[in-house]
Amino acid sequence: MFKRLAIATDLQDGLQRLSHFLPALGAGGVEAVTFVHGVPYRDTGVRTREDTEALAQAEAKLTLPAETGGVQANCIIRSGKPAEVVVQVAREVGADLILVGTQQRNALAEKLLGSDSLNIMRKCEIPLMVIRPQLVQVLTAEELDLRCRHLFYHLLLPYRGRAESKLLLNSVLTQVQKSPTPQVVCCHLVWVVEDPIRRDFAPDPQEIQRAEQELQAVAAQLTPHIPQVYTHVRTGNPVEACLTLAQMLDISAVTLTEAHMTNLWDLSASLGGELLRRIPYPLILFSTPEK
Template identity: 40%
Template sequence: MFRRLLVCTDFADGLHRLGNFLPNLAAGGIEQVVFLHAVPLWTKGQIPREDTEKMERARDRLSRSIPETVPEGVEVAVELLSGPPSDKIVKIAKKYQSDLIVLGTSHRNSLSENLFGSTTIELSGRTRIPLMTFPTELISALTSEELALRCQHLLRYIAIPYDGGDRSSETVERLKYYAKDRPANSLERCLLAWVVDAGVLHKIPKDEQLRKANETLVPIKADLEALGLQVDVEVRLGEPIVDILELAQMSDICAIAVSADNLSNLWDWLPSFRRELLRRSCEPIIFFPAHQD
């Protein structure tokens, strides 16, 4: 599905560990991995400048995580820069033509801009490149053997929460776009999941809503299957957040895909479903910034 990863790490997120699993990433179709760490500028003097001491420490930490010999057919690069992380991420993503930006996120953060981290929120409004947030708790809990398998199957099975709205339709279209030119052993399967909210009163009977949901997903399933994907469909009555997260846990899902304009005004406009999904998911989230002409 994606070929060129830009892995942005502050070391606390554990994403630098991925350097130990380059063969596994390659087995999943990844052809380029760029590791980026942005060191804050040294501001104790009158003029901000590079913090050379922290730069050297960061270089040493990354070098220990990346083997000298890399798999054939995989390009690996390390970028250590000084300055605001979001600025450097946009610059490096353009330099290497990255098609997926990987960032860490922690559920221990408060419900504020730290939901995804201020860097991720800012990036969502500055780039059309998909963002993949990887829960820090997930990486820290995996053994090396488990993380190797996770890297190999990083993008194998994607869940798409669908509700008939513009944003879920946008997610499907973006997934189709990337699936058309996906590398071998990458995206193989997806789950179209539509949970009709049992707690919301509608004039239309719930049985009728379930029937219409199933009918709506028939052509979408056919379009995805035409791209060589195995497509599972789940339509049920329940609690959307709870049921989507349960499906992800019980279906070997590798990531959940969603779309939105950006995250900068998260609490003002983002529907509660997506907000809660992003906050509560223990699985990686692929965030597609909405397509803009």
């Protein structure tokens, strides 16, 4: 699905560990990996200058093994705002996916503190894969090796027939057609019927039937490219339904588009924003076409 990865790391999120699993990434179909680290300029009060000490420390920490399993690998450490450095390097190397780590935060913390992951998404047209640092940090070497082989094997795709859902479907279809390897083996389509006002509403059977029919039509578009496609119609809260299904199913990552994140920088809820804050699974975020 994605062949050329730019892995952004702050050297505290654990993503630098992936440098030791390049053969596993290659076994999963990845062809090239660039590790990226941005070092902010130092403000001396009169003018800004490069933080040579931090640059040297980063170069000592971010290294590549001799054996890469045939994967083209590179490390780029640059001075600048981390988000801007990542976007610049990803474009330079022709990355088709950027991997970033992000901590779980509530809406207020995001509003006040911001996030390099969110800044990258705002600036860049390249899809983003958001990984919880805790996921990488706690896995054993054997577990992480397996994870690297199966980054895109099983996807969860929220769908509801709206513009952002169709954009997500088209983005996934375009990517699997363009890069059939690494292969997506399985995709779970999820439609959640909800009432935005009442929590205890009785769902309309006709709406459920319509959702099932439309999901079957969407599944028909995916099956020529993904061997296993399953449909799920649920009722209630979309975020809770996606969290529950992700726990029950064999999910590698959840897919969304930037359009799902419309309210992410407000305190109001959105499906993408709430999943980004709460779900422990990796998220693949596709950009909007206007960029």
